[in-house]
Amino acid sequence: xxxxxxxxxxxxxxxxxxxxxxxxxxxxxxxxxxxxxxxxxxxxxxxxxxxxxxxxxxxxxxxxxxxxxxxxxxxxxxxxxxxxxxxxxxxxxxxxxxxxxxxxxxxxxxxxxxxxxxxxxxxxxxxxxxxxxxxxxxxxxxxx
Numbered sequence: 001x002x003x004x005x006x007x008x009x010x011x012x013x014x015x016x017x018x019x020x021x022x023x024x025x026x027x028x029x030x031x032x033x034x035x036x037x038x039x040x041x042x043x044x045x046x047x048x049x050x051x052x053x054x055x056x057x058x059x060x061x062x063x064x065x066x067x068x069x070x071x072x073x074x075x076x077x078x079x080x081x082x083x084x085x086x087x088x089x090x091x092x093x094x095x096x097x098x099x100x101x102x103x104x105x106x107x108x109x110x111x112x113x114x115x116x117x118x119x120x121x122x123x124x125x126x127x128x129x130x131x132x133x134x135x136x137x138x139x140x141x142x143x144x
Contacts, residue, residue: 027139028067029090034082034132042083045128049086052121056107057088065095082132089139096136 037045049071060066067089077083090096108118 023143024140025143029093029096030137031088032137033086033134035084035129036082036132037129041128048125052111055111059107067091
C-alpha cells in the first residue's frame with residue numbers, strides 16, 4: 001500500500017503537467033452504428049426506427065442516460081458502406097458501458113410488452129437492414 005501511495009504521489013505532478021500541454025479537450029461519448037438497409041426498405045426501416053428506436057432513446061433521455069441522438073444518411077454510399085448512421089450521445093461513458101442489462105430489458109418490455117416480443121421484432125427488423133458496425137467514440141475538440 002505504501003508503494004502505491006508513493007507512486008501516486010510521484011506521478012501526480014506529471015499528470016497535471018501533461019494535461020496543460022494537451023492540444024485537445026475531451027467531450028462526450030458517442031455510439032455510432034453503421035446500417036445498410038436492404039434494397040427498397042430504407043423508408044420501412046425509418047418507420048421502424050421512428051416507432052421503436054426513437055421511443056427507447058426518448059426514455060433514455062428522460063432517465064438521464066442519453067444526452068442526444070441523431071441520424072445521418074450516407075448520400076454517396078459506395079459498395080460495402082452503410083447508407084445510414086445512427087448516433088447516440090451519452091451523458092457519460094458509464095451510462096453507456098455500465099448500465100445493467102436489466103435496464104435495457106425493462107425498456108424493451110415497455111415498448112414491446114415483453115422481452116420475447118422485443119426479440120421477435122429484432123428478428124423481423126433483420127429483413128429490413130444489416131448492422132455493419134457499432135463503434136464507441138469520444139468527442140474531442142481543440143483546447144484554447
